[in-house]
Amino acid sequence: MTHRIAVIGGDGIGPEVTKEAIKVARAAGASLETQDFQLGAAHYERTAEVLKDETLAELMSFDAILLGAIGPAIGSTTVPSGILERGLLLKLRFALDLYINQRPFLTLDPTLTTTHKPVDMIVIRENTEGAYVGEGGLLRKGTPYEVATQGSVNTRNGVERAIRFAFDLAQSRERKLLTLVHKTNVLTYSGDLWYRTFLEVASEYPAVITSYNHVDAACIYLVEAPERYDVIVTDNLFGDIITDLAAAVSQGIGYAASANINPERTGPSLFEPVHGAAHDRVGTGEANPYAAIRSAAMMLDFLGDTAIAAKIEHALAVLPPAGATTTEIGDFYVERVTH
Amino acid sequence: MTHRIAVIGGDGIGPEVTKEAIKVARAAGASLETQDFQLGAAHYERTAEVLKDETLAELMSFDAILLGAIGPAIGSTTVPSGILERGLLLKLRFALDLYINQRPFLTLDPTLTTTHKPVDMIVIRENTEGAYVGEGGLLRKGTPYEVATQGSVNTRNGVERAIRFAFDLAQSRERKLLTLVHKTNVLTYSGDLWYRTFLEVASEYPAVITSYNHVDAACIYLVEAPERYDVIVTDNLFGDIITDLAAAVSQGIGYAASANINPERTGPSLFEPVHGAAHDRVGTGEANPYAAIRSAAMMLDFLGDTAIAAKIEHALAVLPPAGATTTEIGDFYVERVTH
Ligand SMILES: CC(C)[C@H](C(=O)O)[C@@H](O)C(=O)O
Ligand SMILES: CC(C)[C@H](C(=O)O)[C@@H](O)C(=O)O
Numbered sequence: 287m288t289h290r291i292a293v294i295g296g297d298g299i300g301p302e303v304t305k306e307a308i309k310v311a312r313a314a315g316a317s318l319e320t321q322d323f324q325l326g327a328a329h330y331e332r333t334a335e336v337l338k339d340e341t342l343a344e345l346m347s348f349d350a351i352l353l354g355a356i357g358p359a360i361g362s363t364t365v366p367s368g369i370l371e372r373g374l375l376l377k378l379r380f381a382l383d384l385y386i387n388q389r390p391f392l393t394l395d396p397t398l399t400t401t402h403k404p405v406d407m408i409v410i411r412e413n414t415e416g417a418y419v420g421e422g423g424l425l426r427k428g429t430p431y432e433v434a435t436q437g438s439v440n441t442r443n444g445v446e447r448a449i450r451f452a453f454d455l456a457q458s459r460e461r462k463l464l465t466l467v468h469k470t471n472v473l474t475y476s477g478d479l480w481y482r483t484f485l486e487v488a489s490e491y492p493a494v495i496t497s498y499n500h501v502d503a504a505c506i507y508l509v510e511a512p513e514r515y516d517v518i519v520t521d522n523l524f525g526d527i528i529t530d531l532a533a534a535v536s537q538g539i540g541y542a543a544s545a546n547i548n549p550e551r552t553g554p555s556l557f558e559p560v561h562g563a564a565h566d567r568v569g570t571g572e573a574n575p576y577a578a579i580r581s582a583a584m585m586l587d588f589l590g591d592t593a594i595a596a597k598i599e600h601a602l603a604v605l606p607p608a609g610a611t612t613t614e615i616g617d618f619y620v621e622r623v624t625h
Numbered sequence: 626m627t628h629r630i631a632v633i634g635g636d637g638i639g640p641e642v643t644k645e646a647i648k649v650a651r652a653a654g655a656s657l658e659t660q661d662f663q664l665g666a667a668h669y670e671r672t673a674e675v676l677k678d679e680t681l682a683e684l685m686s687f688d689a690i691l692l693g694a695i696g697p698a699i700g701s702t703t704v705p706s707g708i709l710e711r712g713l714l715l716k717l718r719f720a721l722d723l724y725i726n727q728r729p730f731l732t733l734d735p736t737l738t739t740t741h742k743p744v745d746m747i748v749i750r751e752n753t754e755g756a757y758v759g760e761g762g763l764l765r766k767g768t769p770y771e772v773a774t775q776g777s778v779n780t781r782n783g784v785e786r787a788i789r790f791a792f793d794l795a796q797s798r799e800r801k802l803l804t805l806v807h808k809t810n811v812l813t814y815s816g817d818l819w820y821r822t823f824l825e826v827a828s829e830y831p832a833v834i835t836s837y838n839h840v841d842a843a844c845i846y847l848v849e850a851p852e853r854y855d856v857i858v859t860d861n862l863f864g865d866i867i868t869d870l871a872a873a874v875s876q877g878i879g880y881a882a883s884a885n886i887n888p889e890r891t892g893p894s895l896f897e898p899v900h901g902a903a904h905d906r907v908g909t910g911e912a913n914p915y916a917a918i919r920s921a922a923m924m925l926d927f928l929g930d931t932a933i934a935a936k937i938e939h940a941l942a943v944l945p946p947a948g949a950t951t952t953e954i955g956d957f958y959v960e961r962v963t964h
């Protein structure tokens with residue numbers, strides 16, 4: 287089946303890595319009709335627009351969105367800090383209700399990692415609530431009495447659907463371990479809702495072995511004993527933090543893929559590498575398209591092309607040759623999915 | 626000068642490690658009049674009290690507080706989750722206005738660490754505000770429409786005094802690097818106050834080289850390139866997270882000391898290892914008193930016994946013999962400070 291894919295290459299190395307991802311996906315047999323959307327820092331500088339309502343509406347008509355990376359160069363003065371992340375990436379997550387941010391981490395070669403410990407885990411990050419809602423304000427701004435408030439909002443429905451998704455996933459895996467990560471001893475209100483909901487849903491999944499870790503302890507375990515994790519479920523902010531850490535202790539941020547999905551498929555889901563725009567690597571051939579390729583595999587799997595996705599995942603079980611450039615890495619996986 | 630020290634050994638291995646810390650401090654020449662306070666899980670189980678007002682008032686009359694660890698055994702059902710942490714540790718931080726949580730990290734032997742990269746940095750964590758204030762609530766609790774809110778409250782004064790302390794510290798160090806860690810692209814209100822205040826204070830410290838990292842990126846750097854950090858300043862919650870991570874990538878959590886201080890000395894400051902109660906290690910001799918000993922050195926330094934503190938710090942530059950027990954490690958450093 288042909289899928290209509292909106293490709294937002296975005297900024298920095300984003301367009302380079304999505305290009306390789308599409309190339310490998312097609313080589314593996316996917317039938318993709320792609321349309322490029324020029325969005326991100328350069329687009330903003332040209333038009334002073336981040337994402338127009340019409341563009342959002344147009345994106346909504348696609349089967350899926352593949353995104354490279356969004357963000358201005360470090361120290362950019364033409365793009366106000368955070369405006370692209372919030373106006374584009376977070377806006378898409380919220381507007382499309384992509385409430386699951388699924389991030390798998392797999393160590394292929396522990397000798398090439400910083401901690402030398404094999405990681406094989408998936409983080410399910412709640413993707414539409416928590417501290418990401420933008421609640422708060424600046425009271426008496428600019429005075430010595432200024433107060434900045436920043437709220438985290440967590441609904442029963444929002445928490446439960448993320449937890450339920452994580453239980454389903456854990457149940458489908460060999461080890462069937464699910465760990466809730468939060469900071470219940472300090473964040474008593476949100477922690478209470480998360481913990482209570484976790485226990486309630488757990489009672490429906492007797493085969494899943496559950497545990498709980500405070501987020502600070504989880505950071506230690508991710509470094510010292512990442513093998514204890516199989517599936518982790520956590521909130522938006524903790525998920526942001528621990529997935530970058532999980533990337534760093536597994537094969538590295540260049541290998542971390544993600545799927546921002548709406549399991550009810552009320553619209554397109556969005557697939558993107560976890561890494562940033564890395565403006566300093568543009569055109570150097572140093573951009574690693576691995577994470578974008580793996581994100582494309584997750585996209586195909588979600589779109590029902592499970593055999594093609596499995597073929598790419600299988601190809602990705604081998605690391606690219608050391609020193610290969612962006613295009614060479616793409617070619618390497620093209621070769622692997624076609625032979 | 627004799628210092629009156631309130632010793633809260635606390636739970637699990639807490640009393641074992643504070644005992645060694647006091648032993649080494651005295652051996653190094655400190656004149657300490659100590660008084661033990663039985664507080665923590667066992668005390669709560671016996672009395673249903675966490676910290677009485679009278680006890681708090683009594684603690685306030687000491688020159689300093691040395692704390693071991695607080696927290697029930699994992700899975701305890703007699704102590705409600707978080708009640709000790711909030712009712713005792715956080716209460717002391719707030720009641721005594723210990724607004725600086727200073728946590729130094731130093732790798733003594735990189736070959737014995739998980740990432741094999743030398744770390745030499747100090748984190749200044751704001752210790753009285755942010756998400757730790759307990760703001761929020763559970764709306765429509767127990768219904769399918771439940772909403773949990775959890776607020777972070779940041780005052781100009783609270784943010785500025787932490788940042789100012791960090792600038793003074795960075796200026797006194799050789800590399801003079803100060804990094805602000807936050808998540809300004811998402812937490813726009815608190816991030817704005819932190820970032821703006823950071824820039825303003827920076828203009829008074831031209832010798833300090835400043836930088837900014839998002840907390841997720843900081844986690845990657847702590848694993849992959851911790852040498853880029855000299856002094857970090859951050860908020861309460863991010864500080865909690867990244868200091869456990871910094872401990873994990875430096876010599877390990879058994880080596881992480883901390884000082885909860887009120888620089889204006891309006892009351893006693895509190896010194897404690899970063900590690901927890903580790904109930905499973907009680908009586909095994911496996912508890913590492915290193916972090917407690919280093920915390921005691923920070924205490925003596927703060928109390929003006931700078932030469933004695935320096936002597937202990939110097940002794941601590943050598944790791945304890947592999948396999949040494951809790952008491953043997955104490956003895957090892959006693960030996961080093963007396964010869
Ligand atoms: C770019 C930023 C807004 C985003 C986030 O914080 O979610 C990124 O860090 C991520 O993890 O996808
Ligand atoms: C015990 C807990 C409340 C505490 C905190 O979150 O601050 C601890 O993790 C720490 O870092 O000192």
